[in-house]
Amino acid sequence: MGIRSKITVIVAKAVPKGTAFDVRVAEEHQEAHYATTVAFQLAKTEKKNPREIAARIASDIGAKAPRGFFEKVEVAGPGFINFFLSNETLGKELKQILGEKRKYGTLKLLKKKIQLEFISANPTGPLTLANGRGGFLGDVLGNVLQRAGAKVEREYYVNDTGNQVLNLGKSILAARGIIPDSEEYYKGDYVKEWADKHSALIETMKEKPLALGERAAKDFLGLIKIAVEKKAKIEFNRFTSEKRIHTTGLVKKVLALFKKKGFSFEGEGAMWLKTTAFGDDKDRVIVTKEGNPTYFLADAGHYLETKQRGFDTKINILGPDHYGYVARIQAVAKILGFKESTVLVTQAIRLMEQGELVKMSKRKGKFVTFEELVDEVGADVARFFFLMIAPETHMDFDLTLAKERSQKNPVYYVQYAYVRAKNILTKMKIKTIPKSFNVTKLSTAQDINLIRELARFPEIIEDAARDYGVHRLTRYALNLAKAFHNFYEVERVAGEEKTIKDARTALVIATCIVFENLFSIIGITAPKKM
């Protein structure tokens, strides 16, 4: 349990049962460590001056808190209650970090199985930057949810058959000049390259464009896997084939289920699903008038399979171009009985080069791929940069800056803090935590500030697990790095009197532990030197 949670428990004892309130980290310019606005909330129901209420609660907290937990609790301004932690409390948290090590920041908040689906881009070509954005988000969100106690499965749903794949097959034939070119075909160099390499095979399959497309899609999926797993270090547990959903009868099964539950109907020669019953703006076709199941129906079959495999919670991350898909897939999740179904939509990335907008289009073939970007700036920089920004923000990625001046990237600032911490220990030849140390020796503003920042780590995990705001982690990394650089500049470890040296050594080890935990969640390396 983090410090904030402990304070929350204490405050809850001092206010009427069921009162909604929050405890937050105090503003930077305040001297207090944490604060609550509960007195303002109570002022409404009790019809009293918030300051008066705050004073009552503050003294009650003083009586009910464990001895020595707070340095002091005081009322400030119009009715804020400010908490000042004792050095003893901070010291305990420091010892907890040293004791739990890798497990520090592991919570028991979410006790459920979650299926997390992300990227799921068509294997008809390389990934775009938007795919990569969703990929990093999904990967790190998975890490966060696991830290928060959930069992997480990460899945890539592969659209390895159907019209887009047929289109790919035709694009390849057109690239070889076997059929006439068309506006709608994929145009990228990768199509031509693949076609040139497989000219003999194409000759034998020229009557079967779908099978050809499926064959090429298999290769492109292989390339995607290399880019995603090897280069970008995004982890998946499962690649689910759409084709398999068809062949294993799940499509028929889900169709029968829709019929049985009365959500499907016939019209205009096709079969429809009544998604408008769940807030969609129109009903959706699930079987075409030619009798073919649509992608949407297959995806419903995929959702059914997920449910049958024991998942009641599903999180699906979609790119900006699939926003229109949200309402209908949520309708399916409702019909199938998922307890929780969340769809996160990331916003687009605009790529800027030399101050100019670079137009990206997969079909026309002019784009900088996700893989190229990772190759260019490295996985650490790409991950950190993407993850600093909230997913709903329309992001401008300055390629010129990323390529030419990547050392300006905040990731170096953060990693350098870690290198410095590690180096102190290396120079002092310290391998283990001092057997005993006196936390009261950590008394300077820099010492205290660093401990406070370290103690926030579990709170950041908790917040991110609650609102899926993964960018909290990178922001926190910057704050922690700042606290450490500040400590490093002002205070010394080696050369201090032994009791201070030991206490600071413990503090530096704790800093390394938190950085390592943080880096592993964000998915960046913990470098030995820079």
Next chain:
RNA sequence: GUCCCUGUAGCUCAGUGGAUAGAGCGCUUCCCUGCGGAGGAAGAGGCCAGAGGUUCAAAUCCUCUCAGGGACACCA
């Protein structure tokens, strides 16, 4: 036309209805190489797009307007 996202410092972006709106980059000044300076300190720079409203309290919630991005297939 309908729907979604966004509008905060020169730039890129944070900011769970609360106290004096923050960070990085860029700019000015200082520390001058010490446990690796890819660092630290200080400063300049804001009608939080605009107008109404709700509230003890609004960058944050609601309505409208303006601006930018995106989505509106029997494609995915």
